[in-house]
Amino acid sequence: MSGNSKRDFLANVKAIKFRQQKQINLIQNKTEEDINLLTNLIAYLKKRVEIEREYNKTMEKNNKAFQLKIKKSLKSSTESLHSNSSSDDNSNLRLVQNTFNIMIRESQNVIEKNQNNCEAIQSKVIGVLQDLLKSKVLVNKKKLEDLTKIKDEIFKTYGDLERTRLAYETNEKDSQNQKSKYEEACTEPKGALGAMKNMLRSGDSSQRIEKYHQKWDAAQLNSTNARNEYLIYLDLINLQNQQYFDNDCPELMKAIDNNYYESITGIYEMLNNLHVDYSKELNNGIKEIQNSISQINREDDHKLFITQNDLFFKKPEPFAYEPYGTDNISTIILNDSTKHQLSMLLEGFNKQLISIEQSIEKLKRELHGIEQLILVYSEKPSFGNVDDSISQRDEVKEQLNKLNKDREIYSFIVNKLKNIGVELERPVIISSNHKKAKALYNFEATESDQLSFNEGDILTILNQEENGWVKAQIGPKLGLVPVDYVKILDNNLSKTSSLSSMNSSIVSNSAAVTTNTVKRKPVQKTSSTINLSNVSNVVALFDYNASDSTELSFKTGDIIEVIKTGNNNSEKIENQWWTGKNKSTGQTGQFPVVFTKGWDSSSKSKVVKPAPKEKILKVKALYDYEATCEGELSISVGDIITVTNTNTGSSSWWEGTGPKGHGQFPSMYVKELPSSTKTAKPVPAEKKINKKVRALYDYTAQNPDELSFKADDIIEVTEETNNANDWWMGRLNSQVGLFPRTYIEKI
Incomplete structure (x- = not known):
């Protein structure tokens, strides 16, 4: 046999052995996969049961809490009106609330079914899986050991086959060599040349031929015996392989599987049946909820709500005027004394009416624009979202509806006042003689004839009143203000001018304006005797922004070096303007003393003026x-x-x-x-x-x-x-x- 033939034989044997070993490995992997599946399925079901039990526990607690809230809500809403109703009676629940109650009830039913399923999985399914896993582990181990033994026997035969084949090839090669020698001896030349060769070999030619023939016979016998053994092992390996592939391997694989597929199928069906039962309970709950949802509508729910609370939703009787004591007047009195107050009322309601009408006009314009957008977006959706515009339109319509109703209410009040002769007061004609003033502090009116303002507001001073008050105007509003809360801004006046020193001028220039003299308490101030000779520095209590180049700006806390104090010793120090230098900015100018502190350091009373309230x-x-x-x-x-x-x-x-x-x-x-x-x-x-x-x-x-x-x-x-x-x-x-x-x- 050639070298190539020998290599082919060995390669074929090696390939067959590899496939058989791989078969066993694959069978072992398959059994391990089945075992892993059972192990994972058991772990999954255990974890699932744990999670679902915890979920059920949490959901049950949640359901009970909200059921209790529903009962409390029902009790609180019915006990005052329906004291004979039971708090457990759900008939008093409104339609929307009842649907919520049904959702909780059906959720609880599903939880109970799921809890039963968890018990079934724990006691039945997991137990069966654990038994199946234990059995499969034992069977797999034994059957794989049996299959490995059969494979080892076949592999031993492969070794014997290689050995006998090698022996056969060796003996057959020797037999053919001996035959060649024998044939060569038989064909040697006769005569003198042959005699000479025999002499050199020291033997007779016939004896030598016989010797070669005996060696050939012995080699043939050895070759025949080796061939016979080789042929027998060939039959043996073929029969073993046939038995292995046709019987041993399939039967052992079947024995390994045993009842695995029947058992796992039964387990899956058991789990699926539990899911089917759970789904039936879930579907029943869904039908109950859907039925409750279908009954929800605003008309019925609103009617039930109003019926349950009829005492509170019953339209009240109109309020009637009830005169006090011996008073027998039941109509609005309009005369010279009351017309101002009624005019102020009319002004307030009329302003509200005008504001409403302006809002209505604005919303109408906005509505028109939105409707145009809806038409555009409907034809060309790529330009914008028509749904958003529709929602915006509906919102604007709701606002318009509310404003129209408000307009009817305020129109009624305004027309009623006008019908009895109430008129809006004409604003005071401001002349060049009226002085402008700037508010130094905030002031909030405490009486109806006073005028509220904020620090920095510009007022028009109309005329002087008693006890430190003046009549002033801000826009259309008139009222009395305290003198010391404002400062004249007239350019013809010196910085040291105050309203207190301008009383006579204001009165004379405002002769055309008539007003009743009102006695009122003076604005309280803190007074003290001040020695200004020792005042060198003051501290800013508030921020002050200069109104022109001669004034000094400063911030709260700035230190101001006093350069010059007021010359008018008769004027209250709080109304004076001094000249000073801001040490923070280095700027010099006049500043209001009342915005600072420290100028009273020489006062015997040691008291400073409090900041305005x-x-x-x-x-x-x-x-x-x-x-x-x-x-x-x-x-x-x-x-x-x-x-x-x-x-x-x-x-x-x-x-x-x-x-x-x-x-x-x-x-x-x-x-x-x-x-x-x-x-x-x-x-x-x-x-x-x-x-x-x-x-x-x-x-x-x-x-x-x-x-x-x-x-x-x-x-x-x-x-x-x-x-x-x-x-x-x-x-x-x-x-x-x-x-x-x-x-x-x-x-």
């Missing part, structure tokens, strides 16, 4: 509120908020500043704190305060005399009071101002 509304948050859009203020329980505006257009919303910034917040979430008036209450000058406090929250100054700070800032207290809700004076980073006591803690 300004009503500051402080509130405390009762609940948390998270802002839902830009412009709103987030608040937390306990926050202190400075209210800056209560007239936001809705009584439910106020505007203010708190620890989290500035914005609008729901007014029902806060309560007003006591002592909402901010007043600088200085302590005697000789009492030195060396106290420091720590800020609890951020605070942004709302007025020039206030101090801004951040949480954890250390503030030096310069003036304090005993009231915990009051305002104190302090210094931070060279800035001096008032700050709320409730925003700090003592250290």
Whole structure:
């Protein structure tokens, strides 16, 4: 046999052995996959049962909590009107509430079914899987060992086959060599040449041929025996392979699988049946909920709600005027004494009516534009979303409907006043003789004939009243204002002029304006005897912006070097203007003394003029509120908020500043704190305060005399009071101002 034939035989045997070994490995991998599947399925079901039990427990707790809330809600809404109704009676539930109740009830039914399924999986399915896993592990191990033994026997036969084949090839090769020698000896030449060769070989030719023949016979016998053994092992290996591939391997694989497929199929069917039962319960609940949903409609639900609360929704009888005591007048009296008040009422209602009508016209124009957009977007959707425009149109229509109803109400009141002869008062004709004045402080009217204004407002002075009051006008509004709260801005007057020194001029120039003389209390001031000779420096209490080049601008806390004091000793020092130099800016100019402190350092009374009173509304948050859009203020329980505006257009919303910034917040979430008036209450000058406090929250100054700070800032207290809700004076980073006591803690 050639070398190539031998290599082919060995390669073929090697390939067959590799495939048989690979078969066993694949069978082993398959059994391991089955075992892993069973192991994972058991672990999955255990974890699933654990999760679903926890879910069921949580959902059951949640359902019970909301069922209790529904019962409490039903009880609170029915006990006052239907005291004989049971709180467990769901017949009083409105349609929407009833659907919610059914959702909870059906959810509970599904939870109970799921809990039963968990018990079945735990006690039945997982137990069967564990038994199947244990059995399969044992069977797989034994059958794989049997198959490995059969493979080892076949591999042993492969070794015997290679051995006998090699022996056969060796002996057959030797036999053929001996035959060649024998044939060569038989064909040697005769005669003298042959005799000579025999002589050289020292033997007879016939003897030598016989010797070759015997060797050939022996080699043939060895070859025949080797061939016979080789042929027998060929039959053996072929029979073993046939038995292995046709019987042993398939039967052992079947024995390994045993009842695995029947068992796993039964388990899957058991799980699926549990799911089917669960789905039936779920579908039943869905049908119940759908049936309840189909019964929801506003008419029936609204009718049920009104019926349950008929006592509160019954339209009340119109209010009737009830005269007090012996009064027998039941109509509006219009005369010279009442026409001003009625005119003011008419003006207020008329302004509201005009505002409503302007809003209506604006919304009509807006509605027209939106309808045009709807037409465009309907024809060309790529230009915009028609649904958004439709929603916007509906919202505008709702606003128009509300405004039209409001217009009917205010029109009725305005027409009623006009029908009895009430007229709008004509505004005062302002002449060149009337002087302009600038408000130095905020002032809030406490009586109906007073005029409120804010610091910096420009007023027109009409005429002088008694006890330090003048009549003034801001726009169409007229009223009385305190003299010392404003400053004349007339260019022909010196900086030291005040309203107190201009009384006679104002009265003479306002002769055309008639007004009743009203006696009223003078504005209270703090007076003292001041020695100005020792005053060298003063400290700014508030910010002041110069109105022209001769005045001096300064900020709260700036030190001003006094260059020249007032010349008019008879004039109150609070109304004087001095000349000074701002040490912070180096600028020189005239400044109002009332905006500073320190000029009273030589006073025997040691008392400074308090800052004007300004009503500051402080509130405390009762609940948390998270802002839902830009412009709103987030608040937390306990926050202190400075209210800056209560007239936001809705009584439910106020505007203010708190620890989290500035914005609008729901007014029902806060309560007003006591002592909402901010007043600088200085302590005697000789009492030195060396106290420091720590800020609890951020605070942004709302007025020039206030101090801004951040949480954890250390503030030096310069003036304090005993009231915990009051305002104190302090210094931070060279800035001096008032700050709320409730925003700090003592250290």
